[in-house]
Each structure stands twice: as C-alpha cells, then as structure tokens.
Amino acid sequence: MNCRYAAGVALFRIKHILAAGTFLSGLHAAPSFAQGTAAGTQIDNKATATYDTGNGATTVDSNTVSLRVDELLNVTVASADTGNVQVTPGATNRVLRFTVTNSGNGSEAFRLSASGTVGGDDFNPTVTSIVLDTNNNGVYDSGVDTVYVAGSNDPVLAADGSIRVFVLATIPAGAANGDEGIVELTATANTGSGTPGTTFAGQGQGGGDAIVGATSATATDEGTYAVSQATVAITKSATVVDPFGGATLVPGSIITYRLSTTVSGSGSLANLRVSDIVPAGTTYEAGSITLDGAALTDATGDDTGSYTSGTRTVLVSLGTVAAGTTHEVTFDVEVD
Structure with a gap:
C-alpha cells in the first residue's frame, strides 16, 4: 500500500514538473519574463521521484529538460531636450538630442532615421545629419562625434544599453517668430520588427529565436525647434x-x-x-x-x-x- 502511495506521489511530482517545463517552453512570449533573463540563457530542469522499499528510500531521476531563452526585440526613443530648442530663421545644423535605449534582453543593432516632414507644425526643418555621441558626454561635439551612416555604423546596444543621438537640421529662412518645426527620430531593430510576437527563427542572441516585443521593435519620438527672433x-x-x-x-x-x-x-x-x-x-x-x-x-x-x-x-x-x-x-x- 505504501509503495502504491509513493508511486502516486512520484507520478504527481513528475507531471507537475513536466507541466512547468511546458510553461518554460513558451517563456519568450511573456515580455515580463524574457526581458529579465539574458537571451541565450540555458534553463535546465530535472524531476525526481522518491519512494520507500523494504530496503529503504530509493530516488529516481527524470531526464533533463533544457530550454533556451529567446531574444526579445524592444527599443525606446526619447527626446533628451528639456523643451523646445530656440532657433533663428536660416540657422544651420541646429541640434536636437535623443536617447535610444535597447529595452530588449539581448545585444542588438538599431537602424536610425530622421524626418522633418511629419506635419502638425509651422515649417519643415531640413535634416542634415544624424550624429552618434562618440565620447558619451551627452553634448554634441562637432568633429569629435561620429556622423551616422545607415547600414554602416548602426549602433549596437547591449540589453538595457543606451546611446545619445543628435539630429542636426537647417531652419528655413522664411520661418517667422514663434513658428515651430518638428523632427522625428526613429530606431528599429536590425533583426526585424513588426507585430508583437512575430518570430525570427534562429536569429536571436545565442542561437535561439528573436521575438518582437511590445514596442514592435521600433520606436519614434520627436523634438521641436521654436523660432525666436529677439x-x-x-x-x-x-x-x-x-x-x-x-x-x-x-x-x-x-x-x-x-x-x-x-x-x-x-x-x-x-x-x-x-x-x-x-x-x-x-x-x-x-x-x-x-x-x-x-x-x-x-x-x-x-x-x-x-x-x-x-x-x-x-x-x-x-x-x-x-x-x-x-x-x-x-x-x-x-x-x-
């Protein structure tokens, strides 16, 4: 009778742990878990069954279930200016500041783009360049910071890593006092983007899959120039x-x-x-x-x-x- 009871307990434990293993296999679909564990991390789990015989306690091990955490693709972009950047008509290479953050769980490269024709403002700034904060001081340094070239020096950010990005633009000579012009900066994961849950098989860090997170692996924020003619x-x-x-x-x-x-x-x-x-x-x-x-x-x-x-x-x-x-x-x- 005791042997039957012990075997039943062991069977219950095995089923319970295998169910947990099934849950882990779908871990990449839950951002709250995947973001906290580095992509490529191996999760190993093994069950045991213990029962009594006439010769004492006996332990039996199950096979080991090995699962690998997939890469979650997430990114955020945020303006780093405290307010509108004051400019004058015809001003050149006026600077807007942004922070791009890899909010995923693996190292990822990001493609950048900027647009001054987003609408809803008084004039269209002409974007002249995107510049990466090479010396990480948060301030645009002409001749020191690196001009960004899409596909050539896309910034590679570790999980939770950030980079300051500068957008330089020219203000139209005809802009009037009080006018505002908006520029948007967009960052997109090079591995891919799209509807959250989209899977890129085998393209994640560590050889696993890459899964698009809640941000759709692309993010945009805007900065504003305000014409000030004192x-x-x-x-x-x-x-x-x-x-x-x-x-x-x-x-x-x-x-x-x-x-x-x-x-x-x-x-x-x-x-x-x-x-x-x-x-x-x-x-x-x-x-x-x-x-x-x-x-x-x-x-x-x-x-x-x-x-x-x-x-x-x-x-x-x-x-x-x-x-x-x-x-x-x-x-x-x-x-x-």
Whole structure:
C-alpha cells in the first residue's frame, strides 16, 4: 500500500514538473519574463521521484529538460531636450538630442532615421545629419562625434544599453517668430520588427529565436525647434544741470546720459552689452555709472560696469536678457 502511495506521489511530482517545463517552453512570449533573463540563457530542469522499499528510500531521476531563452526585440526613443530648442530663421545644423535605449534582453543593432516632414507644425526643418555621441558626454561635439551612416555604423546596444543621438537640421529662412518645426527620430531593430510576437527563427542572441516585443521593435519620438527672433532697440537721452541750477550747457555743466535698452520679440539674447564713448569736450564723472538705478563701479571685473580711461569708454554687461525686458544705464560727464 505504501509503495502504491509513493508511486502516486512520484507520478504527481513528475507531471507537475513536466507541466512547468511546458510553461518554460513558451517563456519568450511573456515580455515580463524574457526581458529579465539574458537571451541565450540555458534553463535546465530535472524531476525526481522518491519512494520507500523494504530496503529503504530509493530516488529516481527524470531526464533533463533544457530550454533556451529567446531574444526579445524592444527599443525606446526619447527626446533628451528639456523643451523646445530656440532657433533663428536660416540657422544651420541646429541640434536636437535623443536617447535610444535597447529595452530588449539581448545585444542588438538599431537602424536610425530622421524626418522633418511629419506635419502638425509651422515649417519643415531640413535634416542634415544624424550624429552618434562618440565620447558619451551627452553634448554634441562637432568633429569629435561620429556622423551616422545607415547600414554602416548602426549602433549596437547591449540589453538595457543606451546611446545619445543628435539630429542636426537647417531652419528655413522664411520661418517667422514663434513658428515651430518638428523632427522625428526613429530606431528599429536590425533583426526585424513588426507585430508583437512575430518570430525570427534562429536569429536571436545565442542561437535561439528573436521575438518582437511590445514596442514592435521600433520606436519614434520627436523634438521641436521654436523660432525666436529677439531684437534690440537702444535709445539715448541727456539732461543738463548747469552750475547755476539751470539747464544751460556751459563749462562746468553736468550732463547725465541715459541709455535705455529694450529687447523685443521672443526668446532671449545672450551676452548683451551697452557701451558709450565719453564725448570730446567733456570729462567723465568718476563713479557715476548706474544700472537700473543701482550704482556700479568704474573698475573692471568687480561688477557688470566699467570705465576705461584710455578709450574713454563706459561699458555695462547686461548678460542674457529675455524679450520684453528693458534696462537703463546712466553716467555723468562734466563740460570742460
């Protein structure tokens, strides 16, 4: 009776483990499992049956079931820019940044393509090149990073590996202030793409099959150029106070010059500076420079203002100034 019971238990165990083996054979169809195990990994499993005889316990081993994890083909593309990239009409080789990630479970090469004619925007950027981030610093370095040539240097990424990709484009000269232009970058697994579950027999890493994952083994994301045309207008005015409390221009009169600088349009202007040369027949009044009412020194380097006696130049650095902003610089001279 005990032998029959033990044999029944052994049979149950064998059936249970064989059923598990059947489940493993379909493992590649479940991305949540295949992505976590490297393609080509061998999964071995063996069952045992133990029973009692009059001479003690006896163990019997089953045959070993060996299964190999197939390669899952998945990829993602994501813009790496924090927002729209500001450009001007006619600008060339303006850079959009993307990250391409192999979200599959095996090493895979990916074919890249970019398009500036996707629709839904105000103008079509002309894509001039796709560039791979050769030195992996995340920043486009002209002459250092490698220009991509489809089919020649398709990036090969390990499972979960990523690469920064730059798309360079030219902006039409006729683009208007505030216009936007979209560029799409697409990455596709070289082994193949298509409906999730599509199988490429024998083409997976390690000699197994390659199975298209949930991303269809192709992915696209977009980056946007925004035309920003900021312009500068500067207006100069003067007021006079004479030694007698009036406004006549005589020797000893003090002239206060006001330089009002306004940035209009959209976006911002970098490294904006305002300068003025003290006119002949006058002498600069030391320490008289102000910016928006705040006093600046005459020395170079301790704040944004300076006066250079050799060139008789008043200089104020405004830095990066956003459109819609006005700054006023003043300084005084005395009539000789």
